[in-house]
Amino acid sequence: MTFSHGPAPAAQERPAASVNQWKTLDKDLKRVSQLERATQFVGRPLVAVGIALIFIVLCGVGASILMGGASGTMIIVAAAAIGAYMALNIGANDVANNMGPAVGANALTMGGALAIAAVFEVGGSLIAGGDVVSTISGGIVDPQMVADPATFIWVMMSALIAAAVWLNVATASGAPVSTTHSIVGGVMGSGIAAAGTAAVNWPTMGQIAASWVISPVLGAIFAAIFLAFIKDRLIEREDKIGAARFWVPLLIGVMCGTFTTYIAMKGLRKLVSLDMSTAILIGLAVGVAATLLAKPYVRRQSEGMENRKKSLKKLFGLPLVISAALLSFAHGANDVANAVGPLAAIVHTVSAHSTANEVAIPFWVMAIGAAGISFGLVLFGPKLIRMVGTEITKLNPMRAYCVALSAAITVIVASALGLPVSSTHIAVGGVFGVGFFREWYAERKARALNLQKGKPLTPEERKRRKLVRRAHFLNIAAAWVITVPATAGIAALLFLVLDRLG
Template structure:
């Protein structure tokens, strides 16, 4: 194969990689923010805005090492040395199989694993091409990834329980929970900042003999960052909380850095209730009702009728009058914001009333303290997701690009992932969350157990720690597994099995099992069809 041959495969690979990344955002990113939105710490719109930055930066800055693992750690690419174009075709079919299943599952609200999907698709391609011998089944390949599927939810659940149980017994259940929570907030800020800064710096900064940072230097910088964040929390955030929560003052978030200079500002008085109009004598005598009045149109002298709406008028022939751009603007707004204006909290769901009722509730003001921490952990979890799961789309398309550019197969599977691939995949991930992520987010979160800010904070911090650790060592764990295991652990920490929706967890488990063969079957059949098609002789 000569370089820059089979450009059509490269072009289709870019399109399908974007579709796969779109599905990742619609499915897995919803997992990162499901607990924050379900607990009320963030609205769905706010979560999408935050994810726009954290997901993209995580994918762009830290997504390269896991991309290499996906690209070269599953399929024995040395079998394609004599026909590099077949590996290009195989990665294209893998992206089609993965994207098809993930987007379908996201539309239906199934929280599947996008890592499962791309791994199953690549396995299907390998079996269709050379049989089972082409797949690295040992611990250096598939076995290592499968092990992470079982280990990651358990580890995330254990870490989450370790974080949440001390919080529950020493803070939330204390008679003076609010005061104790305010005292403990700087400690939580220290732990969160230490974990986040350590893993971000350790992975983002080069570590080599020519001038990279040593592990000791990374630890020292991380402690310095955590100490600075803790000092800010102690001198500014804690006084802000005392005035906001205990003093019930009307202070805003932008008062935080100048809280010591803000005068006392009491909460405004609630508005008076609207006056109740007395019924007119005609109403009492059986005249036109309010509904009838609302449905009637006033008729003008020229025979035209006008509707009640100020921006939509109708003439005598029924044709709309008024500015045409008003309806167009409303339609455009509906299309753009449709995915972020949904109610995904499930608080009024009658089927979940027993599950939510079995969970113990704590003081609202104390729970409010953890809302700010949960926003930080949500950003950290999203950043971790972007760094880890971008590999599912970036790895295969990077292999296609490398072969198209060089005309040969990189047997080691360690060629660098281009930055434009990471940027493209990061942007598509964000778009998937904004337009389709609400389906999965509605099923998780409060759909598994009742989540409050303290519970969500613990689940997200446990998930972040698990995913970032896996991302650093190049192990592509599933964010879906981690956050599901963390949320399930929160439900079990209630001490009541009825506080966990086992039916939803069962469906999650079934979707994990089904994902691997379905994606593999789609990709394998497509590759078998394309690679064995008749070829026109020139």
């Protein structure tokens, strides 16, 4: 009898076929998983857009319920929906300037930045937001020229739509632009379409045009000065920790005092009216107190730290987070009223059947602005936050601190001198200022080193040391320059269409 020790041919074939079958199934499952991930990636923006549309619809429905079927309800419903759309775009675009440096410096995660900004923007809007707003955005158009209530409503509606659309386009293009300039351009364009060029206050428009240059230049200069000071007094010192224990508490005190003055001047007008000298005195008192409190904090934080630049960065983390939060509070208190001003003006005109130079902002209108900014920030803000914080130049906590401090100081100095400035332009200008100072400083050191070696600094070496992305510089500058003309043109066309339909 013969025994076979090997498996039968059929037995050999079946496991091989089974293995191949499972390998094929694994490949198919992998393809399905990749397809699912791709679908989720593509669908993510659609979810954000869907949530935004729901918010806009809810604002319109809420306005309808509040009006209770009174005369002109449909106009107010439409204005509320457009105001919500505008607020979403402010959150997506404008707030990035406050949070971008902190995120770029890794002092805050994206989630932390979104949470802090949302809370403080809402707080600034609802607690300290202006309860009275100019209906013609600071005297851009002569109110007597658009005194007819129906014409006035279409002027404001056109301005609001134009500003919101432009902010949406700018956000999609990755350009941080000024909300106030967008509104001003919209009011100017629809005002010209309604009453001609004679209706526009051209000297005021000239001041706004000047702010395109004044704001970023001042922001850049102050940020560069602060960074030069920090390099000289801390980074380049032999005993970095000893220098930090002396200077960092003072820098924290300067930050706290500056932001107290900034908020007292710009963010508390609804709660209490303070002149500049009083605001500065309050800021000085807070600054001294903050310095004294910061000394033991910095000493504890610096214990056991290595004597190197990386250690210094950790000491600026908390001040940077605080500055970002305070900037958001001041932005919510100061800028949201400008954004919802046209909506408040429409509500007043429909209800009172007359126009006014200034109107009170109803709480529900301010609530739309505050909530819309938060939703816009969370849903669409990360794109601009990353651009401002990481794509212009490399930031660390010390550089980001200089940007935040320069934003507050520039507003205070400009207010004292009566210069028109934009907080958006100042913050972005500060980022560029830090980047260009780093370029100059690195090139100077390289040139000195090459001279020691007896070699000149070649153009190729200089090109390699560029630390600011020129493409962003040109794109952002172009967006700033065309903001007012673009919104003016859109608003003028919209007014002609709405006026004819109305």
